[in-house]
Amino acid sequence: MSRFDLTRRRIIQAAGAGLLLPGLAPAVLASVKDRPKMTDGVQSGDVLGDRAMVWSRSDRPARMVVEWDTRSMFTNPRRTVSLLADQRTDFTARVELTGLPADQAIFYRVFFEDAQTGVASEPWFGHLRSVPVNRRNIRFVWSGDTVGQGFGINPEIGGMRIYEAMRLRLPDFFIHSGDTIYADGPVPAEVVTEGGRIWRNITTEEKSKVAETLDEYRGAYRYNLMDENLRRFNAEVPQIWQWDDHEVTNNWSPSKQLDDRYKVKDIQLLASRGRQAFLEYAPMRLQSADNGGRVYRKIPYGPMLDVFVLDMRSYRDGNDANLADKAGPTTAFLGREQLDWLKRELQASGAQWKVIAADMPIGLGVPDGEISPGVMRWEAIANGENGAPKGRELEVAELLGFLRQQKVRDTVWLTADVHYCAAHHYLPDQAVFQDFDPFWEFVAGPLNAGSF
Numbered sequence: 001m002s003r004f005d006l007t008r009r010r011i012i013q014a015a016g017a018g019l020l021l022p023g024l025a026p027a028v029l030a031s032v033k034d035r036p037k038m039t040d041g042v043q044s045g046d047v048l049g050d051r052a053m054v055w056s057r058s059d060r061p062a063r064m065v066v067e068w069d070t071r072s073m074f075t076n077p078r079r080t081v082s083l084l085a086d087q088r089t090d091f092t093a094r095v096e097l098t099g100l101p102a103d104q105a106i107f108y109r110v111f112f113e114d115a116q117t118g119v120a121s122e123p124w125f126g127h128l129r130s131v132p133v134n135r136r137n138i139r140f141v142w143s144g145d146t147v148g149q150g151f152g153i154n155p156e157i158g159g160m161r162i163y164e165a166m167r168l169r170l171p172d173f174f175i176h177s178g179d180t181i182y183a184d185g186p187v188p189a190e191v192v193t194e195g196g197r198i199w200r201n202i203t204t205e206e207k208s209k210v211a212e213t214l215d216e217y218r219g220a221y222r223y224n225l226m227d228e229n230l231r232r233f234n235a236e237v238p239q240i241w242q243w244d245d246h247e248v249t250n251n252w253s254p255s256k257q258l259d260d261r262y263k264v265k266d267i268q269l270l271a272s273r274g275r276q277a278f279l280e281y282a283p284m285r286l287q288s289a290d291n292g293g294r295v296y297r298k299i300p301y302g303p304m305l306d307v308f309v310l311d312m313r314s315y316r317d318g319n320d321a322n323l324a325d326k327a328g329p330t331t332a333f334l335g336r337e338q339l340d341w342l343k344r345e346l347q348a349s350g351a352q353w354k355v356i357a358a359d360m361p362i363g364l365g366v367p368d369g370e371i372s373p374g375v376m377r378w379e380a381i382a383n384g385e386n387g388a389p390k391g392r393e394l395e396v397a398e399l400l401g402f403l404r405q406q407k408v409r410d411t412v413w414l415t416a417d418v419h420y421c422a423a424h425h426y427l428p429d430q431a432v433f434q435d436f437d438p439f440w441e442f443v444a445g446p447l448n449a450g451s452f
Contacts, residue, residue, distance in 0.1 A: 034117075034119055035114075035119050035120065035121050035122065036058045036059060036060055036062045036111075036112040036113070036114050036119070036120070036121040037058070037059040037121060038056055038057065038058065038059075038110070038111070038112060038121050038122070038124050039057075039059065039225075040056065040057040040222065040225040040231070041056070041124060041225060041230075041231035041232075041234050041235055042054065042055065042056045042108075042110045042124045042125075042126040042234065042235050043055040043056070043126075043234040043235075043239060043283035044108070044126060044128045044234075044238045044239070044283055045238055045239040045240060045241065045282070045283030045284050045285075046238075046240060046283070046284050046285040046297075046299060047128060047129075047130065047131055047173060047238045047299075047301070048131065048285070048299055048300065049131060049300070050098060050099055050100045050101070050102070050130070050131075051096055051097060051098050051100065051285075052096070052097045052100060052106070052128055052130065052238060053094055053095070053096055053097075053283050053284060053285050054066050054094065054095055054096075054097060054108060054110065054126070054283070055092065055093070055094045055281075055282075055283040056092075056093060056094075056110045056112070056124065057085070057090070057091050057092045057093070058085055058091045058093070058112040058121070059091060060091065060114065060115075061084060061085065061086040061087075061091070061114070061115040061116070062084075062085055062091070062093075062112035062113055062114050062115050062121075063081050063082055063083070063084055063085065063093070063112065063113050063115065064081070064082040064085060064093035064094075064095060064110060064111075064112050065079065065080075065081050065082075065110070065111050065112070065113060065120075066079070066080045066081075066082075066095050066097065066108055066109070066110050067079045067080075067108065067109050068080075068097055068100075068106055068107065068108040068109075069106075069107055069108075070101060070104050070105060070106060070107070071107065072105075072107045074107065074109065077109075078097075078099070080095045080096070080097060081095070082094065082095045084115055085112070086115070089280050090215075090218045090277075090280055090281075092280045092281060093112075094283065094286075096285065100130040101130060102130055102131060102132060102133040103129070103130060103131070103132040103133065103134070103136070103302075104129070104130050105127065105129055106127065106128050106129065106130055107125070107126075107127055108125070108126050108127070108128070109123045109124070109125045109126070110123060110124050110125075110126065111123045111124070124235070125235065126234075126235040126236070127235065127236050128237075128238045129172055129238075131300070131301055131302050132301075132302035132303075132304075133302060133303070134302070134303070135302070135303050135304055136302070136304070138172050138301065138302070138304055138305055139169065139170070139171050139172055140171045140172050140173045140174065140175065141166045141169060141171045141174050141175075141237075142174065142175035142176075142177055142357070142414050142416070142444055143162075143166075143176070143177060143416050143444040143445045143446070143447050144176060144177035144178045144179045144180075144244065144359070144415075144416025144417060144444075144445045144446065144447065145178075145179040145246075145416055145417070145419060145445045145446030145447055145448070145449040146160070146176075146179065146180060146181065146182075146224055146446075146447045146448050146449065147160075147181065147182050147185065147187065147220075147223065147224055147448055147449065148179060148182040148185050148246065148419075148446060148448070148449030148450055149182075149185060149191075149449050149450030150185060150186065150187060150188055150191045150199075150201070150450075151191060151199060151201075151448055151449055151450060152187035152201035152202060152203070152207065152223070152448075153201060153202040153223075153224075153226060153227045154199055154200055154201060154202075155200075155202060156200055158229070159227045159228055159229050159230075160224075160227045160229045160230055160447070160448045161229055162229075162447050162448060163227070163229040163230045163232070163233040163447070164229040164232065164233065166233060166237070167229075167232060167233045167236055167237060171237055172238070172301075173237060173238045173239065173240060173301070174233075174237050174238070174239045174240070175239075175240045175242075175307065175309075175355075175357050175414065176239055176240070176241045176242065177242060177244075177357060177358075177359055177414065177415055177416035177417070177444070177445070178242050178243050178244030178245075178246075178247075178359035178360075178416060178417065179243075179244050179245070179246040179247070179416070179417065179446075179449075180221075180224075180241060180243065180247060180278065180281075180282070181217075181220040181221055181223075181224060181246060181247060182220070182246045182449070183210065183211035183216075183217055183220050183246060183247060183248060183249060183274055184210045184211070184246060184248075184249040184250050184261075185210075185246065186207055186208055186209050186210065187201050187202075187203055187204075187207040187208075187223065188201065188203070189201060189203050202226060204219060204222075204223050204226075205219070206218075206219020206220065206222070206223065207219065207220060207223045209261070210249070210261045210262060211270075211273075211274070212262060212263060212264045212270065212273075213273070214273045214276060214277060217247075217273050217274050217276075217277035217278075218277045218280065218281070220277070221277060221280075221281040234283075238283075239283055240284075240299055240307060240309060240357065241278075241282040241283065241284050242295060242296075242309050242310065242311065242357060242359050243275075243278050243295055243311070243313060243359065244312070244313060244359040244360065244416075244417060245313060245379075247274045247275075247277075247278050248267075248270055248271045248274035248275075248313075249262075249267075249270060249274075251319065251368045251379045252267055252270075252271060252313070253267075253316055253317070253318045253319045253379075254267065254268075254316075254317065254318045255317075255318025255319060255320070256318075256319075258270075275293050275314075278295075279292075279293065284297075285297075290314075293314075294311075295309070295311040295314065296308075296309055296310050296311040296338050296341070296342075297309050298345050300351065301351075302351075303350070303351060303352070304351060304352050304353060305351050305352070305353050305354075305355060306345075306349045306351040306353075306354050306355070307355045307357055308342060308345060308346065308354065308355065308356045308357065309357045310334065310338070310342070310356065310357060310358050310359060311334075311338065311359070312333060312334065312358060312359050312360045312380075313359065314335075315332060315333070315334060315335030315337070315338055316332055316333045316335070316392075317329055317330050317331070317332045317333075318330075319368045319377050319378060319379055320371070320377055320378070320391075321371055321375055321376065321377060321378065321383070321391075322377075322378040322382075322383040322390065322391030322392055322393075323383055323385070323390050323391050324390060324391050324394075325390060326394075327394045327395070327398075330391075331391050331392055331394050331395065332392075332395075333381060333392040333395050334395055339395055339398070339399065342356075342399065343399060343402050343403075346403060346408050346411065347402075347406050347408055349408075352410060353410050353412060354408070354410060354411045354412070355411075355412050355413075355414055356411060356412065356413045356414070357414050357415075358413055358414065358415045359415065359416070359417060360379075360380045360381065360415060360417050361380060361381075361382075361415045361417060361418060361424075361441065361443055362380075362381050362382070362396055362413060362415075362441060363381075363382055363424050363426065363441060364380065364382060364418055364422075364443070365378065365380070365382045365383070365384040366378065366379040366380035366382075366417070366418065367379065378391070378392075380392075380417075381393055381395075381396055386432065387432055388432060388433060389433050393433075397433055397435070397436075400433075400435065400436035400437075401435040401436060403436070403437065404435060404436050404437050409437070411439050412439065412440055412441075412442070413439065413440070413441035413442070414441075414442050414444070415441065415442070415443050415444075416443065416444055416445035416446070417443075417445070418443060418445070418452065419445055419446045419449060419450060419451055419452040420443070420445070420451065420452055421443055421444050421445070422442075422443040423440065423441075423442050423443075424440065424441040424442075424443070425438065425439075425440055426438060426439050426440070426441065
């Protein structure tokens with residue numbers, strides 16, 4: 001283990017013990033009960049060039065203060081202060097660190113100053129590594145699907161241990177491939193698993209039913225952050241978030257018909273609330289496009305790697321049989337604007353590896369019930385037919401044909417969603433549609449959910 005790894009672990013352990021390290025001087029010291037609290041830890045994300053985002057949450061109106069340094073003892077800290085965090089954002093806050101030196105250990109500490117009194121919270125410490133400018137090996141992890149099918153935080157097994165397993169791999173960053181929460185998945189006190197075994201959950205009021213109100217959506221994120229493994233992981237591993245369906249409800253699209261668990265029947269209203277909560281809790285750099293709600297983006301990570309983060313949820317048409325012969329409104333999945341953006345950015349990329357982070361698989365059939373006996377409704381891209389591209393497959397065929405024509409090489413697709421792991425090698429000589437170069441798609445997950 002390197003000196004850097006040992007140092008970052010000492011700094012995190014000190015934070016967990018609630019110690020004030022040299023150089024930390026919050027505005028006002030007070031008794032613990034009078035100070036803001038940071039029960040949800042810290043996160044970093046969207047590390048980009050000389051910048052990185054830092055996120056946290058207070059329990060009251062306050063401003064988040066972030067101090068960072070390349071040394072764990074904070075001998076020369078740089079300071080950034082957030083806008084006021086209040087009930088409008090569920091007391092969440094984020095700031096962008098700038099001027100980070102390349103390929104360096106960055107240690108940061110976060111505390112909140114009460115908006116009225118200036119009293120400061122105890123600090124919470126975090127760590128990230130900035131983007132390299134030279135070629136080097138990069139290690140990252142990806143997966144999706146957290147707290148699904150009633151499998152919540154089980155203290156009897158040590159909580160969500162998958163996050164600790166990933167942390168111990170010392171990755172440069174983590175791609176969360178969607179289903180960051182299960183807004184439609186209540187967490188009961190107990191779940192009966194294989195062989196009659198009992199899985200026992202920590203429970204909260206917000207997770208006792210499907211999410212419909214904005215606070216219930218927010219409560220799903222707060223629930224996950226109760227897990228010690230996740231908080232420790234968040235403090236040490238920068239993240240790249242995307243979303244999928246369960247941030248709103250299962251398999252949602254404009255044609256979604258909500259079941260009897262829902263009093264709110266307007267899917268667009270639920271999607272709006274779900275998007276707001278996602279953007280409040282994601283450690284991502286907010287964009288102005290789409291009225292501030294755009295999720296798809298490019299994250300360059302040095303000369304070796306570009307990550308293209310897709311949004312396969314916001315621009316699709318309703319789920320249907322997916323069999324249209326010609327492109328049109330009903331075949332939209334990425335949507336024209338996002339598809340053109342992806343083609344343009346892939347063509348312009350100078351990175352050796354171009355990772356396409358997709359929240360859904362491109363080659364697996366993901367059904368969404370039957371339209372009529374024997375006629376399937378499809379949730380993802382594939383339509384289960386062995387023939388020329390149809391429906392949503394037309395967008396992927398257009399993209400793959402473009403990449404071959406423009407000689408864009410070394411693309412790798414990463415996804416989650418289907419709750420099992422797989423490696424798919426796509427070869428044109430084994431396909432009906434052959435206008436593409438060979439490529440791989442890797443599927444991972446779930447993180448803490450039911451296994452299919």
